[in-house]
Amino acid sequence: xxxxxxxxxxxxxPYVTVAIIVVTVAVWLFVQGxxxxxxxxxxxxxxxxxxxxxxxxxxxxxPFPMGDSLVCLTxxxxxxxxxxxxxxxxxxxxxxxxxxWFLWLFGNNIEDSMTRPRFLAFYLLSGLGAAxxxxxxxxxxxxxxxxxxxxxxxxxxxxLVLFPRARVYTIVVLGFFIQSIALPAWGMLIYWMFLQxxxxxxxxxxxxxxxxxxxxxxxGGFAVGIVFVKVFERSDRVRAHxxxxxxxxxxxxx
Numbered sequence: 001x002x003x004x005x006x007x008x009x010x011x012x013x014p015y016v017t018v019a020i021i022v023v024t025v026a027v028w029l030f031v032q033g034x035x036x037x038x039x040x041x042x043x044x045x046x047x048x049x050x051x052x053x054x055x056x057x058x059x060x061x062x063p064f065p066m067g068d069s070l071v072c073l074t075x076x077x078x079x080x081x082x083x084x085x086x087x088x089x090x091x092x093x094x095x096x097x098x099x100x101w102f103l104w105l106f107g108n109n110i111e112d113s114m115t116r117p118r119f120l121a122f123y124l125l126s127g128l129g130a131a132x133x134x135x136x137x138x139x140x141x142x143x144x145x146x147x148x149x150x151x152x153x154x155x156x157x158x159x160l161v162l163f164p165r166a167r168v169y170t171i172v173v174l175g176f177f178i179q180s181i182a183l184p185a186w187g188m189l190i191y192w193m194f195l196q197x198x199x200x201x202x203x204x205x206x207x208x209x210x211x212x213x214x215x216x217x218x219x220g221g222f223a224v225g226i227v228f229v230k231v232f233e234r235s236d237r238v239r240a241h242x243x244x245x246x247x248x249x250x251x252x253x254x
Contacts, residue, residue: 003105003188007167011240014108016116020123021100024148027088028096035092037068045072048144049086049131054078057140064142074142087127089146099148106159107152110229113162113238122232126154126221133220137200145214150221153196157225160189162238193222 031047033039045066052058053074060076090096111119130150159166164186172179200215 002171005169010112014111017107047085048146051135051141055139118232127151129224130217130221134217137216150217153218153221154225157222158229
């Protein structure tokens with residue numbers, strides 16, 4: 001299921017959302033070398049969040065193979081700054097583009113429901129909550145964690161709370177058939193979270209040790225978004241959104 005449009009017009013230009021996207025893309029191009037070889041490996045190793053490094057469960061110099069005969073070694077100390085830096089790093093073009101698309105689709109409306117400084121604080125708080133959730137799930141992991149998806153999961157959790165009935169258009173691929181359908185936001189977002197929970201539980205049961213999707217970061221970020229959005233929202237802006245911006249038509253019985 002890939003969402004591509006929502007019936008939820010913004011009332012203001014989402015400057016913070018655009019700025020986050022610009023900064024994240026710039027980091028990918030100029031810090032991570034657009035995913036090319038050594039620059040990508042070095043950025044992930046040096047600036048990614050390594051749970052075992054943060055918890056000090058790993059000894060300094062613990063190796064993690066990164067392919068192409070490259071090895072990442074953990075540093076001494078907790079590397080607290082990587083809690084922030086890792087939110088702006090990615091592992092591939094698809095990782096980056098997918099995250100930035102979800103941020104644009106849902107972030108502009110959440111920024112619209114808050115002041116711009118509040119939205120930035122909310123985004124960073126969601127990212128920190130996501131990071132800690134992944135660390136709690138696997139505190140001794142030597143695998144660097146990178147990506148904006150935890151923070152964006154917080155944005156999606158906020159969207160579920162504030163605009164549950166907004167119509168979201170998604171592309172669904174069923175074998176050789178590609179279909180566009182409209183769903184209420186609550187249906188799409190709860191289904192997405194269900195997949196994260198299944199993936200997270202599967203990773204625990206299988207004791208997966210390799211890199212992959214940080215399911216618990218998604219779950220943690222989503223939970224932070226649900227819990228804290230009411231602290232950051234401006235109720236007058238949410239009411240204006242609902243009254244002026246969108247009145248979804250009947251979506252096939254939803």
